[in-house]
Amino acid sequence: MGDGRLSNSGSNSSSKPEWLEQYDVIGKIGEGTYGLVFLAKIKSNRSKSIAIKKFKQSKDGDGVSPTAIREIMLLREISHENVVKLANVHINHADMSLYLAFDYAEHDLYEIIRHHRDKVNQSINQYTIKSILWQLLNGLNYLHSNWIVHRDLKPSNILVMGDGEEHGVVKIADFGLARIYQAPLKPLSENGVVVTIWYRAPELLLGAKHYTSAVDMWAVGCIFAELLTLKPLFQGQEVKGTPNPFQFDQLDRIFKVLGHPTQEKWPTLVNLPHWQADLQHIQERTYNNAGLYNVVHLPPKNPAYDLLSKMLEYDPRKRITATQALEHEYFRMEPFPGCNALVPPQPGEKVVNYPTRPVDTSTDIEGTISLQPSQPVSSGNTMSGAHVMQNRSIPRPMPMVGMQRMQPPGIPAYNLASQAGMGGGVNPGGMPMQRGVSAQAHQQQQMRRKDPGMGMTGYPPQQKNKRF
Amino acid sequence: MAADFWTSSQFKQLLDPEELNVVHPLDKERGITAEDYKLIKFHISNYIVKLAQYIKVRQRVVATAITYMRRVYTRRSMTEYNPRLVAPTCLYLAAKAEESTVQARLLAFYIKKVQSDEKYRCEIKEILEMEMKILEALNYYLVVFHPYRSLTQLLQDAGMSDSTQQTWGLVNDTYKMDLILVHPPHLIALACIYIASVQKDKENTAWFEELRVDMNVVKNIAMEILDFYDSYKLMSDENRISAAMNKLP
Numbered sequence: 001m002g003d004g005r006l007s008n009s010g011s012n013s014s015s016k017p018e019w020l021e022q023y024d025v026i027g028k029i030g031e032g033t034y035g036l037v038f039l040a041k042i043k044s045n046r047s048k049s050i051a052i053k054k055f056k057q058s059k060d061g062d063g064v065s066p067t068a069i070r071e072i073m074l075l076r077e078i079s080h081e082n083v084v085k086l087a088n089v090h091i092n093h094a095d096m097s098l099y100l101a102f103d104y105a106e107h108d109l110y111e112i113i114r115h116h117r118d119k120v121n122q123s124i125n126q127y128t129i130k131s132i133l134w135q136l137l138n139g140l141n142y143l144h145s146n147w148i149v150h151r152d153l154k155p156s157n158i159l160v161m162g163d164g165e166e167h168g169v170v171k172i173a174d175f176g177l178a179r180i181y182q183a184p185l186k187p188l189s190e191n192g193v194v195v196t197i198w199y200r201a202p203e204l205l206l207g208a209k210h211y212t213s214a215v216d217m218w219a220v221g222c223i224f225a226e227l228l229t230l231k232p233l234f235q236g237q238e239v240k241g242t243p244n245p246f247q248f249d250q251l252d253r254i255f256k257v258l259g260h261p262t263q264e265k266w267p268t269l270v271n272l273p274h275w276q277a278d279l280q281h282i283q284e285r286t287y288n289n290a291g292l293y294n295v296v297h298l299p300p301k302n303p304a305y306d307l308l309s310k311m312l313e314y315d316p317r318k319r320i321t322a323t324q325a326l327e328h329e330y331f332r333m334e335p336f337p338g339c340n341a342l343v344p345p346q347p348g349e350k351v352v353n354y355p356t357r358p359v360d361t362s363t364d365i366e367g368t369i370s371l372q373p374s375q376p377v378s379s380g381n382t383m384s385g386a387h388v389m390q391n392r393s394i395p396r397p398m399p400m401v402g403m404q405r406m407q408p409p410g411i412p413a414y415n416l417a418s419q420a421g422m423g424g425g426v427n428p429g430g431m432p433m434q435r436g437v438s439a440q441a442h443q444q445q446q447m448r449r450k451d452p453g454m455g456m457t458g459y460p461p462q463q464k465n466k467r468f
Numbered sequence: 469m470a471a472d473f474w475t476s477s478q479f480k481q482l483l484d485p486e487e488l489n490v491v492h493p494l495d496k497e498r499g500i501t502a503e504d505y506k507l508i509k510f511h512i513s514n515y516i517v518k519l520a521q522y523i524k525v526r527q528r529v530v531a532t533a534i535t536y537m538r539r540v541y542t543r544r545s546m547t548e549y550n551p552r553l554v555a556p557t558c559l560y561l562a563a564k565a566e567e568s569t570v571q572a573r574l575l576a577f578y579i580k581k582v583q584s585d586e587k588y589r590c591e592i593k594e595i596l597e598m599e600m601k602i603l604e605a606l607n608y609y610l611v612v613f614h615p616y617r618s619l620t621q622l623l624q625d626a627g628m629s630d631s632t633q634q635t636w637g638l639v640n641d642t643y644k645m646d647l648i649l650v651h652p653p654h655l656i657a658l659a660c661i662y663i664a665s666v667q668k669d670k671e672n673t674a675w676f677e678e679l680r681v682d683m684n685v686v687k688n689i690a691m692e693i694l695d696f697y698d699s700y701k702l703m704s705d706e707n708r709i710s711a712a713m714n715k716l717p
Binding site: 061062063064066069070072073074076077089091093096098146179 | 472476477560561564565567569571572573592595596597599600601603604608609610611
């Protein structure tokens with residue numbers, strides 16, 4: 001992208017939008033509230049697979065969904081080997097649908113965990129767990145150092161590349177809820193967003209008003225434990241339809257494993273709204289059976305256990321950061337994490353063959369694209385039998401979550417009035433300046449520097465050369 | 469990168485001044501000149517500000533919307549992308565990008581309040597269609613860094629917190645020009661602080677010297693801003709604006 005190859009839809013009269021011509025669409029691989037995901041091959045390079053995410057028009061007739069806007073906005077700026085790559089964006093103007101094309105990843109942690117639990121009945125090997133965790137932290141470290149919080153990490157959003165150049169490389173995906181946190185972020189619940197509660201940090205469940213990168217680290221802890229045991233660590237029953245972030249069952253499960261939080265361990269606990277309100281008398285309950293090591297079957301002295309317990313630290317300010325976690329002893333001992341999580345570097349180790357993602361070849365993308373403006377989406381699908389693949393069966397609904405709801409307007413405007421003041425048409429103050437001040441005269445000023453804080457991090461490798 | 473200007477798409481896309489106001493062939497055919505471009509963008513920026521006052525969004529949303537609009541016209545013609553529609557649509561898209569979504573219905577309603585001229589009226593559907601065209605024209609680059617972010621901190625550091633309002637106003641006015649497409653935002657902030665300190669007779673040379681920035685660039689930006697104020701009367705002349713606007717379809 002960025003080289004002008006981003007296509008626009010054809011206003012031509014052919015049977016499909018122009019941009020679609022570059023793909024062979026194989027079938028549907030996922031479905032969520034945001035829309036549909038299709039698997040496609042690039043015609044000019046058949047070895048390259050692409051996942052095309054089609055966004056539905058938002059229901060309330062308000063154009064491109066804010067989720068899609070945020071996802072595009074962030075993915076267009078970031079680039080890292082452990083973050084999913086946005087290969088292209090397409091628009092079909094006729095039915096106003098939007099498509100994000102990603103490099104395709106054959107596996108995800110949800111499927112890998114499920115395969116081990118339900119199919120082979122065998123734990124994931126230690127090398128693979130460590131490599132996955134290291135790569136996940138590596139991607140997250142990149143995001144966090146760029147002030148991006150993901151906010152919806154869970155096994156189905158952590159992808160693993162299948163056969164090919166990037167085999168076994170972990171990719172963090174689904175940035176629909178991710179945010180740049182230069183300004184404090186409002187809780188998701190206030191925007192009417194519903195996300196899986198199993199990976200949600202306790203401070204959010206207790207009504208913390210703002211997100212920090214520590215919420216992602218909690219989720220990584222939960223995912224780490226799930227890789228070890230093949231079971232979700234805190235599988236709470238969600239109370240649906242409440243705008244209240246307080247989920248008693250989820251907290252109850254966390255407390256049962258990690259023990260009752262105390263003000264000693266977590267000084268700001270008492271300031272959290274739902275701890276204060278104490279609706280379910282959580283303050284008085286006794287949870288004395290703290291036994292995380294029993295749940296994950298690791299001795300407390302084991303480095304893996306040490307790292308896990310630091311990710312599941314109650315106090316978000318004490319919780320280990322991605323940078324710190326990458327330095328942890330666990331990653332400095334054998335087996336060392338490699339960049340292909342699926343194939344251990346030592347020969348002779350057993351390699352698990354994970355199943356490929358099921359593809360529903362009965363739903364073709366063309367059947368979901370309308371070429372005529374203001375015409376309902378035709379349901380007649382143009383299935384092409386040639387694409388049916390033997391080892392692919394019916395797709396599961398992907399547990400991805402999207403959001404469609406709008407947040408209400410009403411953020412107060414400020415300082416607009418100051419616009420009026422300027423523009424008196426005079427040189428205010430009669431500035432003593434000349435054009436083309438000699439460059440040499442100011443050279444020494446560029447050299448010295450007081451402090452690096454300017455609201456900008458870092459300095460440019462080279463200044464863009466300009467004529468003034 | 470999303471939080472680092474120097475690795476951002478905005479830094480990579482900064483333009484040379486001579487790349488601005490290059491009249492698109494389609495616009496040339498209609499007799500639209502580079503001077504008309506400046507006038508129309510100036511007028512349309514003011515229109516976005518007025519609309520924003522009604523729908524109540526933060527200044528950052530306004531600044532992002534104007535930046536989008538100015539970027540669109542470095543690549544697209546005013547003939548095909550009617551500024552009267554591009555203005556509210558950029559505001560609509562910027563509000564989404566800056567997390568303060570506004571309903572298209574509401575915008576269409578306020579357009580009628582702000583502009584009595586029938587030519588500005590638009591259907592909700594037109595805004596939604598234009599939103600997609602603008603996304604495309606922007607090449608899907610939506611993150612914009614603004615001078616506001618570094619302003620407060622810089623003013624504090626310079627011991628000029630009492631000039632916050634004045635400097636903020638100066639920064640607002642820089643969006644009536646194309647500066648945000650040409651210069652890194654913190655240099656625009658510094659130029660505004662420079663103007664404010666000269667106006668206040670505040671001796672700040674030492675402070676500026678200690679910053680590791682090219683003061684030539686800062687002073688040149690300040691000059692551009694002052695030149696703009698000099699031409700302000702001419703720029704806001706209703707007759708000239710409507711003459712330029714009337715060349716549009």
